[in-house]
Amino acid sequence: MDIFLIITAGILLLIGLLGSVLPVLPGIPLSYLGIILLHLTSVVQFSSRFLVILGIVVIVVQGLDFIIPVWGTQKTGGSKAGVRGSVIGLLTGFFMGPWGIIIGPFFGALIGELLVGKTSQKAIKAALGAFLGLLTGTILKLALAGIMIYYYVEALIKT
Numbered sequence: 001m002d003i004f005l006i007i008t009a010g011i012l013l014l015i016g017l018l019g020s021v022l023p024v025l026p027g028i029p030l031s032y033l034g035i036i037l038l039h040l041t042s043v044v045q046f047s048s049r050f051l052v053i054l055g056i057v058v059i060v061v062q063g064l065d066f067i068i069p070v071w072g073t074q075k076t077g078g079s080k081a082g083v084r085g086s087v088i089g090l091l092t093g094f095f096m097g098p099w100g101i102i103i104g105p106f107f108g109a110l111i112g113e114l115l116v117g118k119t120s121q122k123a124i125k126a127a128l129g130a131f132l133g134l135l136t137g138t139i140l141k142l143a144l145a146g147i148m149i150y151y152y153v154e155a156l157i158k159t
Helices: 002-019 027-039 048-075 080-115 120-158
Strands: none
Touching: 002 027, 002 120, 027 048, 027 120, 048 080, 048 120, 080 120
């Protein structure tokens, strides 16, 4: 049973890494599930404190992944219309696959800003903020997925 759990955990961690870049997969939660499965083996035991802290970090990073594009729009001069457009673009993008999720916040913020009369230059700046926010969220997820893979490998090497 341990071998099955170890292999399944490794697969979940790899899928989680892919899910950090492919928005259609819940990458970080899958990686965390991999760590939990590894913990359930008789070979590897993480402390409860480690698992709780890691779980909290997973929740925070997952939440930030939705908040950061909106924040990026605001920080680059976007109005409420741009922020709303970014959120609408993100939600609409979910139905268009990975590319829709990537470009949805950009075009949503752009359209929102243009609708309230902003110049093209200011609208593009706000839209770039949304895109950079999405990129930042992706980098955070990749870093966390990499950290979990590190703990997986380290735990197996120690045994």
